Amino acid sequence: MRLANKVALITGAAMGMGEAAAILFAAEGAAVAAVDLNLEGAQATARRIADSGGRAFACRADVSDAGDVKAAVDAAVSRFGRLDILYNNAGVDIEHAPTADYSIEMFDRIIAINLRGVFLGMKFAIPHMAGRGGSIINTASVVAFKAMPGGVAYCASKGAVIAMTQVAAVEYGPAKVRVNAICPGAIETPMLAEARRRMGAGAVDNAANFAPLRRTGNAQEVAQLALFLASDESSFITGSAYLVDGGSLA
């Protein structure tokens, strides 16, 4: 098994890509802390893992809240004795408007979850990894590289996640902590379903159908990349940002 004896904390594990990664990581031998604002959803993920013989527990946390994130990291370490993998996956995309019309409150909220949340995860997890080793995976997006009109806060948050990933990789490489980012394209999750409702199916699907692979991706295809980055198979990789987007930027 590719994650035997490892402990992983995954945020946003109630649904979408976080849920898929939690299930895959557990199937590969990791003990999983399934963290989400939605406790019931996280519990359902942990139950699915336990039902298939894996180890997991659910924890409610708002990733934008420092106390919540510290408590989630501490809970994982006290439950499983260590922390090897942090997957900062939780994120939101809740308002679309041109920059001049974008609400200041929503800008701050998106930055707080998508950017501050990733910082907080790294801040509290790194002390448990430094020296003995660890892998951190931060979720960015293709929109870190290509503008999504109406998404000033979301695009800014994802671009900054890549910058933070590089900083932490440089700072903690000597302490054997690897830090990488995943940049998904359009992936079939509840978030994408919501984007179709908000922007119209055409806006989402036309772009996907022009990408080289002519389709949207699924959460398992992202989880496979996260698994590789979480595992020792990627032992010489840090400070990198990986596209998993069907070639949409090519």
Ligand SMILES: NC(=O)c1ccc[n+]([C@@H]2O[C@H](COP(=O)([O-])OP(=O)(O)OC[C@H]3O[C@@H](n4cnc5c(N)ncnc54)[C@H](O)[C@@H]3O)[C@@H](O)[C@H]2O)c1
């Ligand atoms: N779906 C896509 O097409 C796509 C593309 C690029 C990047 N992403 C990014 O991938 C990540 C996962 O997206 P998804 O599509 O699976 O989303 P999703 O909306 O389907 O699931 C996100 C999960 O995060 C949780 N969450 C939201 N706010 C939280 C908070 N403050 N604290 C803790 N948990 C919180 C939600 O409860 C939910 O379980 C996000 O960072 C998203 O920005 C998604």
